[in-house]
Amino acid sequence: MATSSYTPTPDHGAKTGVLAYLVTAAVVLLLMMVFGLLMRMEQAQFIAMGPIWFYELMTLHGAGMVGIAGISGAAIMWHFLRQYVDLSHGVLIANLVLFVAGVAMVMASVLLGNFYGGWTFLYPLPSQAMGMWSQGAAALFMGGMLVIGVGFLLLHLDIARAIVARYGNFARSLGWPQLFGHDDGKAPPPAVVASTMVAIINIVSLVVGASILTMMLVNLYFPGFAIDPLLAKGMIYLFGHVFINSTIYMAVIAVYEILPRYTQRPWKSNKVFLAAWTASTFMVLFIFPHHLLMDFAFPTWMLIMGQVIGYFSTFPILVVTAYGALTIVYRSGIRWDMASRLLFVSLLGWSAGVIPAFIDGTITVNYVMHNTMWVPGHFHTYLLLGMVAMVFGFMYYLGKPKQNSEDSLLDRAAFWGFTLGSLGFTISLLHSGMESVPRRYAVHLPQWVPYDRIGAVFAMLVLASALVFIVRFLARLGLSRRDYPRATLARSAAV
């Protein structure tokens, strides 16, 4: 597979917009990690902030983490995609401005208006607060989410525009001529294929999300405008599930683009790769009912569809990515540094997190497991040790001082702290789930507390390690703008 003639397109330093995304993501991520730790410490009975604070922090943590996953994933996608298509820097900035405005609205609704209806704003909870929060607080929360969603919609529309301008249509940017016909070796690069998929699924998800938010805002002030609760639930889950899934599909572009620069081996868009991305483009839109398997009111055909598609959709991209990474790294002489380590371990986190999701996606298991800590256990595994690890890997890659510079002992310790801390934290959640500990409970029974305590200690390790990564990234911001070809990064000192 190795081809010494292969030269990936060099980078030209990160654009200001990309760095602004990463700085915003880093700051919000740290804050949300602190909120997550506080929630876990509350369950562990290390602190006693009370249920209202717990649910306020849970609402902020859920919305904030999903938001920064979207922002940092978009930064990675935009950074690499702009090598192939002509993207608008103005739209990139507009999305960030709307994001910050939306986050401010969401924070104000929770911290000043005491809204704690959860990031899933499930209808009719926001409007039926029974005096716990005001109509204005609910409107501010849903309005903030809408503003954030509109910003992302603009960004994805611009990405779709640029891809169509360069490739003519989505069929060509997904590589269908090579997939269904003769593979002439000229399929679009993985970054373009992945971005096409993300643009398609996110335009759908964001339009659906914005529609239900608008309907709920109207309903808030004009209750006569009735909404079918089942329809609302379906729309919210389609939006939420597709959006959070797409963050990994954006972040994985870092793996496709950076690992080849380290190994000097191409990441080819071959037929198997193209088939996996095309299959997932369609399946990911129909997989969300696997969150509703306990919902007897949903049509049975939708639940069966959720289970079957859940089985098939999970694997194609993960398998081609994990297999691809192993083949390009195997005997490549790669010189491991923080960026390549974090990107490689992210594939472990992603793969490991998918397994409990797969188990939970089976209807009979789901009846027992779904409302337990098993679910936060699985998504924290692939978001924290998968998606977020990809983002940290990208940050180290951008800020690497010299092609062959060594990582400090502190960085390496933080890598192990983050990996072991994330594993310990997520296993504590999964184990609680196995013991039927319910999710979203502020107060835990004494027999559940030992898992919470172990989880809280590991979460502290994650937070401390993330702090090292982020301080290092911020300290190297100047370097991230530098214009030097990273095509041969770390290769010259390969062992």
Ligand code: HEM
């Ligand atoms: C130090 C790292 C983290 C800690 C300590 C933490 C902690 C927690 C805790 C304690 C919960 C509530 C579990 C329950 O009782 O149901 C939770 C929920 C959640 N977390 Fe995290 N988390 C961390 C990182 C992340 C990351 C990186 C993401 C996503 C990128 C994330 C997304 C979520 C979401 C979406 C929820 C669900 C909120 C809800 O149920 O409404 N978390 N987290």
